[in-house]
Amino acid sequence: MELRQLKYFLAVAEELHFGNAARRMNISQPPLSQQVKQLEEELGARLFERTSRSVALTPEGVFFKEEAKAILERLERAGDTVRAMARGEEGSLSIGFVVIINQSLLPEVILDYKQRFPKVHLELKxxxxxxxxxxxxxxxxxxxxxxxxxxxxxxxxxxxxxxxxYVLALSDRHPLAGRTEISLGELTDEPLVMFKRDNLPALYDEIVRAFTRAGMRPRMVQETNRRLTAIALVAAGMGVSPVPESTRRLGREGVTYLPIVEPLPEIEVAAVWADKGGVSVLDSFVAVMESHRRRG
Structure with a gap:
């Protein structure tokens, strides 16, 4: 059974006239009649009652008309969906993020993308x-x-x-909380709240070396990858913590953020993905992200 046979059959079933159906399909009548006959032979059933003056559907033809119409409509929808997916307008996209990205432009990018491509399902992790x-x-x-x-x-x-x-987060009750900036050497034996080393060992070690060079002996009291947890511990007076500057936006009461005199590694948040080639939902998302990066 071929797709064109379904199309020819449906044209005849709707026109109930072989000549009109042939003109509608832009072919001559003999090839159309031959394809319909081959379809009937393959199905083992007559689909039309033919006389010299009229064409009518048999009960089998009535049933097959609805099925053929549904098949062709489904194929058309599938084609539209595939073309939309190829244009990056439909499909699904999984996006991973670290907590730090919550305080950046990502929510704006997500909102903009959803408005532009409402048929794409986003999964955020x-x-x-x-x-x-x-x-x-x-x-x-x-x-x-x-x-x-x-x-x-x-x-x-x-x-x-x-x-x-990085800035230094410390409790409002800390003796150094009233300063406009702070040197790491002033912290001496202060307990530290840090992110877990196994997540970013090179960055962790570089920060610890900066504290050591300033004359401080780092004393870790807590390691956590969640900034809300880190600043909650700071607010409770458990220690001080080097945190990304955007942490200020969390609005946690009882915490002060001071610029650090000594240079610490710059925090870089990067988008990474595998280049799969061609136009896709990923490419359309990257394009929206790039537009926000240029504005930001």
Whole structure:
């Protein structure tokens, strides 16, 4: 059974006239009649009652007309969907992000993208940087927003999304809370709240070296990858914590943020993805992201 046979049959079933159906399909009548006859032979049933003056559907033809119409409509919808997917207008997209991205432009990018491409289903996943990189490489994540610090990104595309500096978070009740800036050397034996080393060991070690060079002996009291947890511990007087500058936007009471005199590594959040080639929902998302990066 061929697709053209279904189209020819449906044209005759709707016109109930072989000549009119042939003109509608832009072919001559003999080939159309032959294709309909072959279809009937394949089905083992007559679809039309033919006389010299009229054409009528048999009961089998009435049933087959509805089925053929549904098949052709479904094929048309499938074709429209595939073409939309190829244009990046329809499909699904999984997006990973670290907590830091919540305080950036990502929510605006998501909103803009959903308005432009309402038929694309977005799945957002809060994930650590290492887990995102593994997921992007094995294809279970389309794009990730990671903390980048010299990781191996071979085979992946990368766009720097935001850059920001570290500031020191300390309790409002801390004796140094009234300062306009702070030197790491002034912290001496202060307990530290840090992110977990196994997530970004190179960055962790670089920050610890900066504290050591300033004459401070780092004393970790808590490690957490969640900034809300880190600043809650700071507010409770458990220690001080170097945090991204955007942490100020969390609006946690009882916490002061001071610029740090000594240079610490710059925090870079980058979007990473595997280049799969061609137009897709991923390409359309990257284009929207790029437009916001230029405005930002």
């Amino acid at each position: 809060e994930m650590t940087t290492n887990y995102q990189l593994k997921s992007v490489r094995n294809g279970t994540l389309d794009i990730g927003f990671i903390r980048y610090h010299n990781q191996d990104l071979s085979g992946l595309c990368k766009k720097t999304y935001i850059k920001e500096n």
